[in-house]
Amino acid sequence: MLKNRSLIDPMDFTTEELEDIFKLANLIIENPKEYKHICDGKILATLFYEPSTRTRLSFETAMMRLGGNVVGFSEPNSSSVSKGESLADTVRVVSNYADIIALRHPLEGAAKVASMYATVPVINAGDGGHQHPTQTLTDLLTIKCEKGSFNNLTIGLCGDLKFGRTVHSLIKAMSRYKNNKLVFISPKELKIPHYLIEDYLDKNNIEYRSEEDLENAIPDLDILYMTRIQKERFDDIDEYNRLKDVYVLNNEKLKNAKKDMVILHPLPRVNEIDPEVDSDNRAKYFKQAEYGMYVRMALMAKLLGVM
Amino acid sequence: MLKNRSLIDPMDFTTEELEDIFKLANLIIENPKEYKHICDGKILATLFYEPSTRTRLSFETAMMRLGGNVVGFSEPNSSSVSKGESLADTVRVVSNYADIIALRHPLEGAAKVASMYATVPVINAGDGGHQHPTQTLTDLLTIKCEKGSFNNLTIGLCGDLKFGRTVHSLIKAMSRYKNNKLVFISPKELKIPHYLIEDYLDKNNIEYRSEEDLENAIPDLDILYMTRIQKERFDDIDEYNRLKDVYVLNNEKLKNAKKDMVILHPLPRVNEIDPEVDSDNRAKYFKQAEYGMYVRMALMAKLLGVM
Amino acid sequence: MLKNRSLIDPMDFTTEELEDIFKLANLIIENPKEYKHICDGKILATLFYEPSTRTRLSFETAMMRLGGNVVGFSEPNSSSVSKGESLADTVRVVSNYADIIALRHPLEGAAKVASMYATVPVINAGDGGHQHPTQTLTDLLTIKCEKGSFNNLTIGLCGDLKFGRTVHSLIKAMSRYKNNKLVFISPKELKIPHYLIEDYLDKNNIEYRSEEDLENAIPDLDILYMTRIQKERFDDIDEYNRLKDVYVLNNEKLKNAKKDMVILHPLPRVNEIDPEVDSDNRAKYFKQAEYGMYVRMALMAKLLGVM
Structure with a gap:
């Protein structure tokens, strides 16, 4: 079951679990209209502590093409980091607002930490030179x-x-x-x-x-x-x-x-x-x-x- | 009646008006699905002249969870301020685009000024060290x-x-x-x-x-x-x-x-x-x-x- | 036919084509509710390589009021430009994500170049001191x-x-x-x-x-x-x-x-x-x-x- 899981490391999922994802991806490619409302009412938070336009836009359009909405930030300046809040606190708060989080962070291991405190799934959208699953x-x-x-x-x-x-x-x-x-x-x-x-x-x-x-x-x-x-x-x-x-x-x-x-x-x-x-x-x-x-x-x- | 009002100071509303808001909030908490389309077609503009991620995301997800959409900016750099436009002109223009405005501004009294010129409701999302209703x-x-x-x-x-x-x-x-x-x-x-x-x-x-x-x-x-x-x-x-x-x-x-x-x-x-x-x-x-x-x-x- | 065309120069369209656009604009003004779902499932990408809040918000609310969604960036910092990617490559990638692009760029001719590589319509939202159709x-x-x-x-x-x-x-x-x-x-x-x-x-x-x-x-x-x-x-x-x-x-x-x-x-x-x-x-x-x-x-x- 992938429900409520996080994706931090590219090897987090078994080949069978990956197969499930690829199978669904293929179904979506063949018939995108069938899937355009499956995330109605869902919200993705894209928390990008460093800019990565392509990755961010890919996540955001992906959620929109499923009927969901997107909030977030694309640079650290506009985040609460400047007020000294810990990543743990930020993801706990954002877990109240959004249904899933895509996190980009300059520090290795940041996505792992986030997934420990978030109460919604966290997807690692790149943590330093580390992982980008x-x-x-x-x-x-x-x-x-x-x-x-x-x-x-x-x-x-x-x-x-x-x-x-x-x-x-x-x-x-x-x-x-x-x-x-x-x-x-x-x-x-x-x-x-x-x-x-x-x-x-x-x-x-x-x-x-x-x-x-x-x-x-x-x-x-x-x-x-x-x-x-x-x-x-x-x-x-x-x-x-x-x-x-x-x-x-x-x-x-x-x-x-x-x-x-x-x-x-x-x-x-x-x-x-x-x-x-x-x-x-x-x-x-x-x-x-x-x-x-x-x-x-x-x-x-x-x-x-x-x- | 709260319709078309602005919220600038925490004491703007009577306890009865607040009670109406809290009653509705409770109904939404109990049965969010009932309310997920009540703002279909509405647009919130989040005009944040200083960053405040938590407050901004809270407003934005709130509007999305009612079925509405969100536009705006999260930092002064990306705003027209740099071109010397007055806040009064900005909110007048934005009133043409959006149905409600949440304004964050470093200057005390900015939200009050905005509410005088906007033709849609303005919510003070923090004006300097002043108010944050x-x-x-x-x-x-x-x-x-x-x-x-x-x-x-x-x-x-x-x-x-x-x-x-x-x-x-x-x-x-x-x-x-x-x-x-x-x-x-x-x-x-x-x-x-x-x-x-x-x-x-x-x-x-x-x-x-x-x-x-x-x-x-x-x-x-x-x-x-x-x-x-x-x-x-x-x-x-x-x-x-x-x-x-x-x-x-x-x-x-x-x-x-x-x-x-x-x-x-x-x-x-x-x-x-x-x-x-x-x-x-x-x-x-x-x-x-x-x-x-x-x-x-x-x-x-x-x-x-x-x- | 305007379908799949780009708008780069204000003189790109004939007066008849403009007339078609103004006629539709008038119909929308008279009866906006009729048009609030015609872009359901469509995505506008606002690629703003220099800030222009008013223009950006105008495009974004326009798309939302037709039922569509919006992604993008409002400043060059958050874009891939900083990684040295060419505009041609960026618009080719974004063409995979979005259905239409509004491009603001400090260089004259940028929108023209973008329209040559994009596989979706490109609207010039200002290119330097050049055009703003x-x-x-x-x-x-x-x-x-x-x-x-x-x-x-x-x-x-x-x-x-x-x-x-x-x-x-x-x-x-x-x-x-x-x-x-x-x-x-x-x-x-x-x-x-x-x-x-x-x-x-x-x-x-x-x-x-x-x-x-x-x-x-x-x-x-x-x-x-x-x-x-x-x-x-x-x-x-x-x-x-x-x-x-x-x-x-x-x-x-x-x-x-x-x-x-x-x-x-x-x-x-x-x-x-x-x-x-x-x-x-x-x-x-x-x-x-x-x-x-x-x-x-x-x-x-x-x-x-x-x-």
Whole structure:
């Protein structure tokens, strides 16, 4: 049962529970009108202690498309934080006003604390560099809808694999499915942390390999998940200059990719995907944002217990 | 008739008019579904020239739970103030867009001015250190619901009684009811202003006494209303250090309190109530926030004339 | 057909298309209840990269009064801009969430770019000093409703005619109608740009004359459109001091005006109209703001194709 639960960590739900959410998301996608009143009278509070427009708008439109309403704030200035109130007290008060809370906070663990004091479900909409579980649900629903399955896939993860939290969460999530192969494409400065390999991949017998060159890696891939590489992550500026173009996806690099490969990106992108790729029908990163709204609709409907 | 009236000062309404509001609030609490469409098509504008998240969210969810919609701003930056427009012009324009206005403003008297120019009801949601009438309505509804009556109560008011506007408004409001006793618990720096005693208590034959020690005062009380004491209010830092713990409510100090005493606080609290008290069933300050939403629902329904 | 179109420039629509919008606006004004659910389930995104409270609230209440919902942001801080995302990407993502976008942006041409990438209609809610087409629609609907026609009018335009974008747009718009006379009332520093005379007035045989004195110009006018004059526009401070009171409209200056002259102003006003004029029944600038909401209702209904 997902009713009245909170979602703090991407691994909080079993694969069966996730399956329930994805099934509902699919039903909503197929027939949105059927679901446009299931949250009538419900209120979502979006408590964003740091700005994140895309995530906030996705949550808010998701609730509205189910018939519910939204209140909240989008920046810490307008919050009671400035008056010294604890997060625990804030969520207790807001629990009286709203039926569900989406919390974004710069501190790791803030969503966990909030869920301990709130009397309504709390969804972690990002806590520092820590967790962002609805991004992981978005990625999974996109894979499910675009590839039909969570199994037998070769998935390339490209860019900053050291610090990128969405990539870490996706690796953990995919480690629960079968017969997938992961290809880690990154400069050596930004390699995947060893604990992920040990605790998730080796433990579950997930095949993986590392590549430094995106073009070399592409031909095998069913999915290419791009992320941003930031200049400031490099110790050696020459190394950055040598590598910076290697990780920019463009039409040239896509020449040897499979015809049905799917290109994903959590957005916002800066320059790691050339805009010329946008018109390639393998580019699914804007569609991915749409799936993000649908998966949040399904998630909130489940946590509120209306479906 | 409350229809089309504004609420600027906590004493604007007669006790009979307040009774109408509290009666409706109670009906809404008992059967919220009956009232979820009474404001369909109505729009509340929350014009917050200074941030106050709790108050704003309370108003906004109140309107939404009646079926209405909300527009507005939560900070002066995003307002037209920066273009030099007068408050009078702003409320005249907003009167064309919205059906009712909740105004928060740093200047005393701003709400009064707004109500003179608006063509729709204006609710003062706080004007400087001056008035905050919906907090008083919240306090009164809480007392009504938790103690069953506005009469025959011994009410302790603890903390900063000199500058605390919510306490002053509550004293004025309670001076209109019968057989109550007030106990003022404060350091000598923060004593209740004499005009309140003269103009409200003596004039209405309200019994009162002063205490410097919270623990001494507690055993008699039916209601304990806590407020924040700020260090910067003290002339003498030694005095502050001597007193600071005296006014922190904890389980120890509650030992000799009545079993059905009610603990209130306008929130946000900083450290004047130890979190250990939160689980005591006499702690009603979070419930009080919930009553605040219900009383705003009843108030807006009355001012809009839909009930 | 206006369905799925964007509105970027005030001249984007033919006079016939505008007529359709004004006709619908009039129907809504006459019978708002008939239209209160025509946008049920629709979502407007107000993307305001610079604050403009009045315009934003007008759009938002317009959508709500049609039954729709609103998401968005009111300042750049809370947007993804800070993460370096391009406007093109932002509107592509938001197109997945919302059904129509109102965009306010400090850069000229931003709305045009947005409309090229969005997959839903984009309404330019102001792009720098460039265009603000819904203000022009507001002005036109006000003229239509208050004077009954777009023809045979003598229209005085007063104030900063050099930089005032609303005045420029109104001149272009009126140049498409018949038998109007324009009177330009401004100091020589702030004269109407020559290209407007050449390309719009002379080309369409529109009669016009210039005046430096407001009081001299007033007796002929059917409409007086006031705008703000800013001190910083003057090269010569003595010139400013000589002229500053000449352009402040007050009851004295209105003595020789026609009894049915209509006074307009795009608002906010600072001091160019004395508040004593507000109670004159020729003062229509607050009513104009109300027409602004109605014309936005009609516009959005047309672009969404629900009417």
